[in-house]
Amino acid sequence: MPVATVDISSQQSQESQQPFAMVHNDRRARRKRSKKSAAQGAAANSWAAKSSKEARRGDEACVSGAAGRDFRASGGDEIENNNNVEENDKGNNNNSSNSSSNGGRSNSCSSDGESEVCSEKDQPLQHDEGLAEPMSLTDESIARLIELLAREPDYHPKTDFLFRINSASEDKVDARLRDEAIYNLRFLHKFYNLSPECFAHAVNIADRFVVKVKVKPKYMACLATAAYLIAAKMIEDQSDWPVPEKLVCMARCGGSANDLERMEVIIRNKLRDQRCLEEAATPLHFLLELQSLFPSVQAFQRAVGELETSLCSVAVYEHRPCVLALAIARKHLLAAAGPANRNAVDEVLSQLCDLFQLSPDSLSEVDAAISGIVSRLQTRTPAPRLLVWAVSRRTLVSLMRPSAQASLLDPIRED
Template sequence: MKDIGVEEQMSSWLFRQLKIHLEQEWKYQPREKGLSLIECTVENENALCPRLRNAKVEDLWSLTNFFGFATETFVLAVNILDRFLALMKVKPKHLSCIGVCCFQLAARVVEEECNIPSLHDVIRISQCKCTVSDLKRMEKIISEKLHFDFKATTALTFLHLYHTIVLCHTSERKELLNLDKLEAQLKACNCRLVFSKAKPSILALCLLSLEVQALKSIELFEMVLYVQKHSKISDSDLLYWRELVSKCLADYSSPACCKPDHKKLVWIVSRRTAQNLQNSYYSVPELPTIPEAGCIDESESEDSCEDMSCGEESLSSSPPSDLESTFFFDLKPKSTPCARLSY
């Protein structure tokens, strides 16, 4: 009886947390109008297009793993990046500096202070062609535009919460629902701009439901429906985003996925910097490339977002890195995309 009481208290607490995060998630979503403008931008030297944004997110993924940081750091860095890009008109040459700043801001929220690298080290490791002064200036701009509100409710927040709720209400073996695999799949989705337009709660539930479908567990499937009901996510919204997520994961796992030369990222580190770096810095993971879809060429509205160019001309971006390799990290590719669940 005592154990049952503890489980009920735990369940009640989890659903209270779910309610709190559902009420907060809208505050940390990037402006859809700003994201749509990026989505429809044709690539040129004066405008930020989806390919450049996605490539920068891949860089953030690589940096996160290079420094041995948590998935939460990567997801939060992407959230900060997208929220800022959806507010400001950013030139491509500024993107490298902005990306490093978002990485540093996220690391300060998530990681232990003693593990956070200096700006000088991050500039060296990321091959970012800007100075410490540039980073500090850009960090001030980002902080002010986002009102210093960095600790966000993200899709990872919901993924962890959903995972815990499901495991607390099922008799299935706990290891069946692999959280590391779900996190890796979320990282892949983060590398595509379109998923920044999805509600974090919906994106997380899509990943969970696709994994449960692959496991073919009726008990877990019933729990997904239970979570969906409590999250007040409609069938139409879930099915719409599930289809996009399923296609994204199938693209990643397919051998036909467009990857340039499968070259590993080569970090340029001075002898002086190398002496100050931890051993873990040298364990560089491999990073997959996202196949790109076409953009719609539409003119931008003048009042859609602020122009970043004023006063920031000295900031420049580094040349694109060769970051090509295998699908996810330790995950085995699937040969076919997942089918829909029946509702």
């Protein structure tokens, strides 16, 4: 800030015309004012110098802080401040002694003061790969498995005789026709998107009816569709029940909705009461009790999908439901388990084999049969079908009658 100046020449011309006392007092007052203004200017200059000095000091502090951060990030050995150099040297010595005592464990903090600020994410992560996740079944699941084992012989159909039937000469459903009907029923099940229990019960009901009653080949598609309708009424809500008229059109099983409902009544009468239908022990019931062993929901859903595909073959479904469920669970559990959990999976599987009274050889045999059927059916596409128009008799007669306008048309000349 500039110092105030005074015009001396003009003041002296005025002083010559005034008395001495007044001039002396005016000089002294002007002198005081000039000193005061000079003091104010000096104070302003010192304040500006002090501000610039503090600004330079702040910039130096920022630079030194950035250098310190760069040093900690890159592990360098130099910074500008001598005190920080001594402290860092001391911290490095302490860290080297700690690393040697801890078996060479590295530490990212370089000084004692900075070690208090270090967070957990700066420390190296520790992985315990030797620890395996605990795998076990609850007491309730084991009790339900024992109950299912008790009901298994009463509700599992013995369909091995279907391989010995000649459908052409005996006019009865054989293994090939049964597999074809259940395979088409699976596509119908995917269309309605009902629960997997619905499809498992439908297959069980259809096979048990085939075992009890002589079914002609032309009725097998209607039988499978009616079994699916019964299973849907047992398990699903009433709002999700398939409509018989639409179900007949989608399944293309032949006949009408009344024929489908009559087949439903026949199945219920042959299999006696409703309790006999609902208490069936299917392979899916065993697999549901093993759901807690699967590492994820996606792995369990893949196992359920493979089980649905396996039910389309009599060669696979002739095995016991517990064996079929355990073979599929074993395949997916071993595929999803890591090296650390493999021993735990083997231990649980051995306990289940003892509970089901199975041998590892029987599981390997069923696994091979499942793999062959699944690989064959997954690559297969449903047979193409012609589009059938459902028209009334009057419309059909009018379509077949020759048009009266055809004779009124002139013949087309080729020349």
